[in-house]
Amino acid sequence: MSILLTESTTFIVQGITGREAVNLTRECLDFGSKIVGGVTPGRKGRDVHGVPVFDTVGQVVEANGAIPDGSVVTVPPAFTKDAVLEAIEAGVKLVVIVTERIPRRDVAQMVELANMREARIIGPNCLGIMVPGVAKMGGIGGPAKDAAKAYTPGSVGIMSRSGGMTTEIASTLTAAGLGQSTAVSIGGDAIIGSTYAELMPLFEADDQTEAIVIYTEPGGRMEAQLVEWRETNQGAQRPVGAAGAARLPIVAFMAGRFMDDEEMKGMSFGHAGTIVEGKEDTATEKIARLESAGIPVVERIDEIPDVVRDKLGVTA
């Protein structure tokens, strides 16, 4: 199947009347996604590409007689926390936050509430979720026609700290005849709703997924956390093939190796989360850590398909 998103998933768009949100709504509808409402405070009664607009999430629930499964939040940073808390308190279980430049404390508060309510956050500063041929939630892949060119259904799961590179990787896999099960743009900030390690159990439980590709960058502990997750779920405790053991091979690409240079210390490039604060979070250190856990780190995107195929052959 897929993770997080299926053909029957219903979702809303918060901030739907914004310029980018209008495009995103069109793209998602064209791709086959089920958008059941939009929210912009004060704009009740309008519609965006046929999607009715409401003032509150509660009004959408009332009008539909059901709580939507998800929400794509694309409102300015100062209002994002409020919008996300509103969605979670209305019972929404999957929130994709597109907005960037949200202060960490706001993100941490949203995530803590999500954990209390058993909801999940993807992002912020992300392009969303793509299930090739089925649905997309967010701007990932762009217009439906372009998205279909880059993404094809198949067995590779993608998780990426860069929205744009998610599509570049998918397109490279597609060109090599390898389709994708689900691609998740997880976001480029220092604190995000769902990390690699937090999404791995979902991919492990998905029978369509046979391999994982991750796009990584310097900064943060997310890669170390993935390695720890794997070590706990595989190896001595649970050998490959044992019940509950991690079964999926992972292939990583690391961008931003140039940031290891002495002159680049304390600077961030590309995404807010790339700032290197300690010894552990440099590209070199992360590559060594991933490789020691049996996760190959390729130097070029175009090497990914061969390494994935190789891994699939080994584990098949």
Add this chain to the structure above:
Amino acid sequence: MRFYEYESRQIVERAGVPVTQYGYAKTADEARAAAERIAGPVVIKSQVLTGGRMKAGGVKFADTPDEAAAHAAEILELEINGHMPRGVLVDPKAEVAQEYYAGIVWDPTQKQPMMLFSDMGGIDIEQVAEEHPDHVGRGHFSNLLPFSDFQAKQVIASVGMTGRELNRATPVLTRLARMFADYDMTLAEINPLARLEDGSFVALDAHMEMEDEARPRHRKLLEELGISEDDDREAYEPSDFERNVAAIDSADHRGVIQGKDHGFEGNIGLVIGAGGGSLTLTDAVRNQGGRPANYSEIGGNPSVSKACGLAKQVLQKDGVEKIAVMMSIVSNTRVDIVARGVIKACLELDRDPGETIAIFRIPGAWEEEGFKILDRYGIEYCDRSVSMWEAAGRAVAKVQGSADPDASGREAEEASG
């Protein structure tokens, strides 16, 4: 954004943590006056946004006001790690019984702030954690629930502290934790936190950093500290290139461009995007032997003038021979508009676009329109079937080829023929 020590001390003082009766001075005379007021031995400390002050000679002790003035004069002229001090802090030399460490950081794995406390202060906390792990106490606290004293008490007690010391240190860590949350800090450290002979605790040094994105909602605090909105506290002085690109970006709301050249000194100008794509492409150029002259990002849907502005800035950098215009697959960037922009930049600088643009790789919905324009000027381009690595490699080969006089002669012949 990092605060100077004298600002950080004001912040902890507001939070209710006692500090010494220090003075801040911008001249030697002001330092003398501060020392006279203190009327005792003092420490003169350079106010720079970098570590390693002590080692660099930026911290000195003085017994008299004259000595304080002399040290201040020296320290005010002393550059440390490329930073000139903004002033000096004149601090009374305290009678310290013991030094401690109190700090709050973000734990991105747990997604909560984490308290750190040690009874071995005055040195780097990482070093203590490595060499004496049992002397570092840790504890997370909620982003939603109100902070309560017992949370700080548990952390301090975990390093073996008890009695009056525990009870007097607890409110310090509590106040630091609340301040961290209230002011959107990304780091709040008191090191050393000193216990004086009379049993009271004072902050002898403080290091605070506030999240840039949260600055707008702390305008009042920043104003009271005398920090203006354009005081961006970058790790280094922005270059002309960086300033110019930022000015072009803010003058036009369409699309986003960014340029950095700190630490870059090459001959290939990079007009690349976006975030992850820029990281990937910069690596691809360097790892194939190329020397980038800069880092850049184009994102969203920039106008012709914005793309032109960035390309012009890159082309005008010293030593730039050719530019490479490359992006990962784009969804809403108008490829034809970017093409027009970079060609316009070449023409306005009297450069042949076909010669100057080493490669153009921006795969996306608008690429056909872009190709037509690129064809007209004889610019080499490619679609998604050429990988980012390969496109970068072609650009590197061209620039290296043009450094060879024979090769450039051949190119000139081909161009004229």
